[in-house]
Amino acid sequence: MPIIIDINKCTGCGACVYTCPFAALELLSEKAKVKEESCNLCRACLDCCPEEAISLMEQAAEMEAAAGERDKPTAEAADVWVFAEQRDGKVVDVVYELLGEGRKLATKLGQKLVAVLLGSNTAEAVTNLGERGADRIHVFDDPRLSRFADDLYTAAIVELIQNERPAVILFGATAIGRALAPRIAARIKTGLTADCTGLDIDPETRNLLQTRPAFGGNIMATIICPNHRPQMATVRPNIFKKAPAEAGRKAEVISHEVPKGANLLSEILEVVRATEEMVNIAEADVVVSGGRGLGGPQHFAMLEELARLLGGAVGASRAAVDAGWYPYAHQVGQTGKTVAPKVYIACGISGAVQHQVGIQAEQVVAINKDPDAPIFDIATYGIVGDVHEVIPALIAEIKKRRS
Numbered sequence: 001m002p003i004i005i006d007i008n009k010c011t012g013c014g015a016c017v018y019t020c021p022f023a024a025l026e027l028l029s030e031k032a033k034v035k036e037e038s039c040n041l042c043r044a045c046l047d048c049c050p051e052e053a054i055s056l057m058e059q060a061a062e063m064e065a066a067a068g069e070r071d072k073p074t075a076e077a078a079d080v081w082v083f084a085e086q087r088d089g090k091v092v093d094v095v096y097e098l099l100g101e102g103r104k105l106a107t108k109l110g111q112k113l114v115a116v117l118l119g120s121n122t123a124e125a126v127t128n129l130g131e132r133g134a135d136r137i138h139v140f141d142d143p144r145l146s147r148f149a150d151d152l153y154t155a156a157i158v159e160l161i162q163n164e165r166p167a168v169i170l171f172g173a174t175a176i177g178r179a180l181a182p183r184i185a186a187r188i189k190t191g192l193t194a195d196c197t198g199l200d201i202d203p204e205t206r207n208l209l210q211t212r213p214a215f216g217g218n219i220m221a222t223i224i225c226p227n228h229r230p231q232m233a234t235v236r237p238n239i240f241k242k243a244p245a246e247a248g249r250k251a252e253v254i255s256h257e258v259p260k261g262a263n264l265l266s267e268i269l270e271v272v273r274a275t276e277e278m279v280n281i282a283e284a285d286v287v288v289s290g291g292r293g294l295g296g297p298q299h300f301a302m303l304e305e306l307a308r309l310l311g312g313a314v315g316a317s318r319a320a321v322d323a324g325w326y327p328y329a330h331q332v333g334q335t336g337k338t339v340a341p342k343v344y345i346a347c348g349i350s351g352a353v354q355h356q357v358g359i360q361a362e363q364v365v366a367i368n369k370d371p372d373a374p375i376f377d378i379a380t381y382g383i384v385g386d387v388h389e390v391i392p393a394l395i396a397e398i399k400k401r402r403s
């Protein structure tokens with residue numbers, strides 16, 4: 001056997017069993033054992049053992065070197081999965097965006113697009129996922145899963161991954177996706193790229209190319225996970241277009257049960273919803289955003305009035321949020337939310353790159369008294385002027401036209 005396990009060092013932690021992309025390791029009497037017929041000498045297990053109990057026989061290493069390029073785990077791991085997050089039984093929009101992008105990846109890999117749905121009374125969500133392009137849906141329908149329960153969700157998905165061995169899993173970078181994806185990645189000992197803004201497949205290696213802003217948004221980094229499967233990424237909402245719905249399209253549905261030993265370690269006693277006034281800026285058609293140029297928190301009142309007249313929501317730059325002028329839930333940008341309205345109105349915002357990355361609007365209107373402010377670089381319409389004059393004038397004009 002070319003892979004050697006030092007049983008004196010092996011503690012039976014199972015790290016190698018989770019890591020092996022070919023299911024070639026198992027635990028027998030709390031010691032790791034290699035299944036010779038399944039081992040592909042990919043060497044993923046060598047790096048993952050915390051006790052350094054796994055090594056490669058010299059002869060095998062030579063054979064491998066002679067063979068040139070090392071086998072990649074993509075040979076076995078297959079299919080592009082999307083975690084189908086639901087709230088109150090309704091699939092959240094970012095899932096449809098991931099299905100749209102996931103379809104492109106699956107086509108490039110020649111593999112299936114698969115949704116993983118956990119919830120209770122899931123029939124409607126299953127229909128919607130099928131119509132939005134999932135080829136197959138793994139469903140866990142259990143009253144305990146109606147709300148996000150990190151312990152149960154993690155246990156169910158980890159077991160499913162170990163049985164099915166997907167190549168890629170995508171999560172929305174929502175509060176739930178951001179809580180769940182790292183737990184799963186840690187359990188199965190694979191990599192996770194957070195907050196991706198671009199995804200593609202390398203045609204040569206078939207690795208997932210995961211692009212995200214790095215170093216304060218000044219560069220875009222493309223990250224790969226070549227030696228472990230699945231390749232996991234969270235993706236910000238509003239980055240990709242939703243997969244179109246095709247009425248009557250159906251997916252293959254496979255039902256599963258939550259693993260027996262999985263228990264809820266925490267209990268949700270109460271869910272307090274955000275109030276009506278806290279419009280979700282990520283979903284608004286019009287966002288009127290204020291920055292340091294407003295001069296103080298009291299001036300957000302005129303932005304609220306303008307947003308109300310336009311049926312929109314109020315956003316803020318980080319400078320305004322950090323100054324305590326407006327709540328963080330409204331922050332647009334790299335460390336805030338990505339918004340994709342039809343119209344984004346930036347008022348007294350300079351347009352730093354960290355703010356710009358959060359704007360995916362069809363049209364941008366910028367109001368700034370500095371004609372050289374970078375926000376004008378991305379503006380469809382620019383108004384060089386004082387917000388305290390321009391915004392009241394806009395409000396008055398809208399009211400006049402409406403009356």
Ligand SMILES: Cc1cc2nc3c(=O)[nH]c(=O)nc-3n(C[C@H](O)[C@H](O)[C@H](O)COP(=O)(O)OP(=O)(O)OC[C@H]3O[C@@H](n4cnc5c(N)ncnc54)[C@H](O)[C@@H]3O)c2cc1C
Nearest residue numbers: 291292293317318319333334335336348350354355369387
């Ligand atoms: C790691 C990192 C993450 C970050 N994440 C974010 C993020 O998520 N979102 C974000 O917004 N920023 C973020 N930032 C901060 C970002 O770099 C900028 O500092 C911030 O966006 C500036 O906010 P501002 O445009 O409101 O303020 P300023 O840059 O101070 O701009 C104020 C603008 O108002 C104009 N102005 C002043 N008075 C008036 C007036 N009366 N009428 C009209 N115009 C006027 C000025 O000409 C100026 O252009 C991040 C920074 C880092 C390092």
